[in-house]
Amino acid sequence: MGLSGAPYRFCPHCGDRLAPRVVEGHALPGCPSCPFVAFRDPKVVVAAIAVDRQGRVLVIRRGIAPGLGEWALPGGYVDFDEHPEQGARRECREETGCELGPVRLEGVFHVRLADAGLVVVAYSGRVRAGRPCPTPEAPELGFFAADGVPRLAFESHREALAAWRAAAPVVGAGVG
Ligand SMILES: [Zn+2]
Known part of the structure; x- marks a missing residue:
């Protein structure tokens, strides 16, 4: 179904490697170099x-x-x-x-x-x-x-x- 929970390993904007970032209680892949966060939408x-x-x-x-x-x-x-x-x-x-x-x-x-x-x-x-x-x-x-x-x-x-x-x-x- 293509519903993998972590589709990104690298920032699609700047290419940096993503690292866990806690956003509103969820640990999400976030970019250390720019504001990108791989939010998980339903x-x-x-x-x-x-x-x-x-x-x-x-x-x-x-x-x-x-x-x-x-x-x-x-x-x-x-x-x-x-x-x-x-x-x-x-x-x-x-x-x-x-x-x-x-x-x-x-x-x-x-x-x-x-x-x-x-x-x-x-x-x-x-x-x-x-x-x-x-x-x-x-x-x-x-x-x-x-x-x-x-x-x-x-x-x-x-x-x-x-x-x-x-x-x-x-x-x-x-x-x-
Ligand atoms: Zn980035």
Whole structure:
């Protein structure tokens, strides 16, 4: 996943060798010769709860790690220049061939990995165009009744789905 905790050994600005520096309680690689500190930001990830007209949820079997071969919601990393909502639409389109209509924020979830942190932003919305189409990232996929969704690989996805289930179903999503 490219989530190594210490990506820098040398300062990307001046080339000096980095040394531990304590910043707000965290020991981070800092440059002794300039202000550079290799801050460790959480990665922003999106997940999409894409629902068909029958209220069924689109779930994919993952074709890539992590969670290879396990079920999950469509989703992935947000690009630096896109709104998370755009990211959710893009990932859903790329992974499943399905285009989301208006979406609703279902929640923000925090995942603490061994040496990284993720902020998972989950949206739900009705599929307004397209149909599930296998892709390398999702070699198997389909719509499942809300109470029949297979166990999802990631706790954040399970939490997002639970939040969606607990809320009222999406109403007035445009195309009926
Ligand atoms: Zn430097």
